[in-house]
Amino acid sequence: MAQKAAKTLAARNTQKLNQTLFATALLHGLFWLLxxxxFRSTFTKRSLTLYLIFSAPQLLIQLQFEKLGRPKLNADGSVKRAGEDLEAKGLTEYLWDVTYWSYGCVFFAAVLGDWAWWLYAVVPAYSVWLAWTTYTGVRGGYTDAAGVPQAQAATSKRQAKMEKRGGQRVQYR
Known part of the structure; x- marks a missing residue:
């Protein structure tokens, strides 16, 4: 039972990376097959350029996940290094979002044509919107839509009743 957490993380990472590798091969294979x-007559140099430009981020992220998340095993099969947690919050979560969005863009470009690459513009647009709302929230002191500052923490019903009665009283015996 030694290193149970490392073994669990290694198994989870291996499964996730194998699924991602399979999905990547399937979608890109579908693109090339179609x-x-x-769409042989519409496959031009421009189409190839668009495919390479818009597929590159997902493929680079895939390589990064393989490098960081793939577990390293000893000769006897024990876990040498479990790899980084691929379900971590923050940047890793954002990279998964880009990966899944790229899958959608590759699929729609394969089925519908080159104009579907415009769907990829949603990612930077969302990032700009998120940065803007964060900036205005910090600048405005975290106010709601009506401009009323938000309370730091909501009080419970019991606490509100006690404050209405004059606060908490200490009884001496």
Missing amino acids: RALV
């Missing part, structure tokens, strides 16, 4: 068989 472009070679169905």
Whole structure:
């Protein structure tokens, strides 16, 4: 039972990376298959350039996940290094979002054509919107839509009743 957490993390990372690798191969294979068989007449140098530009972030993220998250095993099968947690919050979560959004863009570009690459513009637009709302929230002191400052913490019903009666009283015996 030694290193149970490391073994669990290693198994979870291996499963997640194998699923991601399979999904990546499937979607990019679908793109190339449809472009070679169905949309042969519309597959131009421009289409190839768009594919390379918009697929590169997802493929680079995939390589980064493989490098950081793939567990390293000893010769006897024990876990040498479990890898980084691929379900971590923050940057890792954002990278998964970019990966999944890229899957959608590759799929729609394969099925509908090159104009579907415009869907990729949602990612930076969302980032700009998120940065703007964070900036205005900090600058405005975290006010609600009506401009009323938000309370730091809501009081419970019991605490509100006690404050209405004059606060908490200490009884001496």
